[in-house]
Amino acid sequence: MVAIRMRIGTRKSAMALAQTQEIARRLAAVAPEVAVEIVKFETTGDTDQVGKLLPHGGKGGAFVAEIRKAILSGELQAAMHSLKDMPGNEDTPGLVIGATLPRDPPGDVLVLRAGISVDDLRRSRGRGFKIGTNAVRRAAYARRLFPEIEVIHYRGAADTRVRKLDNSEMQRLADGGAVGPADALIMARSGLERVGFASRIAYEFSIQEMLPAAGQGIVAVECAAGDWQTRSILSRIDDTNAHRSADAEREVLWVLNGHCNSPIAGFSTINGGEMSLTASVLDEAGDLFIEASRTGPADRPRELGRAVGLELLDKGAAAIIERSRVK
Numbered sequence: 001m002v003a004i005r006m007r008i009g010t011r012k013s014a015m016a017l018a019q020t021q022e023i024a025r026r027l028a029a030v031a032p033e034v035a036v037e038i039v040k041f042e043t044t045g046d047t048d049q050v051g052k053l054l055p056h057g058g059k060g061g062a063f064v065a066e067i068r069k070a071i072l073s074g075e076l077q078a079a080m081h082s083l084k085d086m087p088g089n090e091d092t093p094g095l096v097i098g099a100t101l102p103r104d105p106p107g108d109v110l111v112l113r114a115g116i117s118v119d120d121l122r123r124s125r126g127r128g129f130k131i132g133t134n135a136v137r138r139a140a141y142a143r144r145l146f147p148e149i150e151v152i153h154y155r156g157a158a159d160t161r162v163r164k165l166d167n168s169e170m171q172r173l174a175d176g177g178a179v180g181p182a183d184a185l186i187m188a189r190s191g192l193e194r195v196g197f198a199s200r201i202a203y204e205f206s207i208q209e210m211l212p213a214a215g216q217g218i219v220a221v222e223c224a225a226g227d228w229q230t231r232s233i234l235s236r237i238d239d240t241n242a243h244r245s246a247d248a249e250r251e252v253l254w255v256l257n258g259h260c261n262s263p264i265a266g267f268s269t270i271n272g273g274e275m276s277l278t279a280s281v282l283d284e285a286g287d288l289f290i291e292a293s294r295t296g297p298a299d300r301p302r303e304l305g306r307a308v309g310l311e312l313l314d315k316g317a318a319a320i321i322e323r324s325r326v327k
C-alpha cells in the first residue's frame with residue numbers, strides 16, 4: 001500500500017498536542033494508508049503571555065492565522081483547532097472543517113489553590129478572593145455566582161495556568177503592572193483533563209450555571225476546500241453529532257457577528273432527531289443577561305442557530321456585543 005502523507009499542524013501546548021494525537025489515533029484506526037506527521041507551530045498568541053489577546057487580532061488571530069496560512073500554501077494538509085478558538089464571525093476563503101471529533105465534556109470547572117474550598121467562595125459570595133480568567137463569558141458568569149469576587153486577567157496554556165496558581169505567581173500585565181496571585185481559576189473541563197489535571201477539579205459548574213462557549217469541547221480538523229483526498233479521509237473520523245452542534249452554535253456567532261472575545265455562550269444537545277440550542281449574551285459585570293433557547297430538527301442545525309441568534313438580537317444583544325468590542 002502506498003502511504004498517503006498527511007501533515008497536521010498544531011500549536012505546541014500540551015493540550016494542543018494531546019488533541020492532535022487523538023486525531024492521529026482515530027485516523028490510524030480507519031485510514032491505515034495514511035501516514036500522519038504532526039507539525040508543531042509556535043504562534044504569536046503563545047509567545048506573548050502578558051497582553052490581552054486582542055492585539056494579535058483576537059483569540060482567532062492569535063492562535064489560528066499562522067497555521068491556516070500553512071494549509072493554504074500546501075505545507076500542511078490539515079490543522080487541529082479547538083473549535084472554541086476559531087473565529088465564528090468570518091470565513092477563511094479556501095478552508096473548511098473536514099472533521100470534528102466527538103465532543104468531550106463541554107462544561108467549565110473551578111480549580112482552587114490549596115487551602116480553600118468551594119464553600120469558602122460560596123459563603124463569602126467571593127469577597128476577598130481573586131479568580132483568574134481571560135474570558136468575558138466566564139467573568140460574567142462568575143460574577144453571577146460569586147457577586148463580590150475579583151476577576152483578574154490570567155494567561156497561559158492550561159497546564160501553565162494551574163502551575164501559576166499553585167506557585168502563587170503574579171500575572172504580569174501589558175502596562176508593566178501585575179495582578180494576583182489567583183485563588184481560583186475557571187477552566188474548561190476537557191482542556192484540564194487533556195493535560196492530565198482531572199484530579200484538580202474542585203467543582204464542576206452545571207451547564208445552567210455557566211453556559212459553555214460555542215464549540216467548547218469539540219476538536220476540529222481544518223483542511224483546504226479543494227483538497228478532495230484529505231477531505232475524503234477526514235470524513236471517516238467526522239462525528240455527525242459534534243459537527244451538527246458545531247454548525248448550530250457557530251451560526252449563533254455568525255448572526256451576532258461575535259468577535260474574538262465576545263461575551264457569547266452557546267450550547268446544543270441532540271436527542272434522537274431533535275436538537276436543543278441555548279445561547280446567551282452577557283456583559284462583563286454579569287448584570288445584563290439575555291438568553292434564548294429553541295428546539296428543532298437535528299439535521300438542520302444552522303436554521304436552529306439562526307433562529308436563536310435572531311431572537312437574541314430581538315432582545316437587544318447587539319448593544320452588549322458592541323460595548324464589549326471597545327475595551
Ligand SMILES: NCc1[nH]cc(CCC(=O)O)c1CC(=O)O
Binds near residue numbers: 082083187189192
Ligand atoms: N482558550 C484556550 C482553550 N481552547 C480550548 C480549550 C479547552 C476546551 C475546549 O476544547 O473547548 C482551552 C482551555 C480553556 O478554555 O480552559
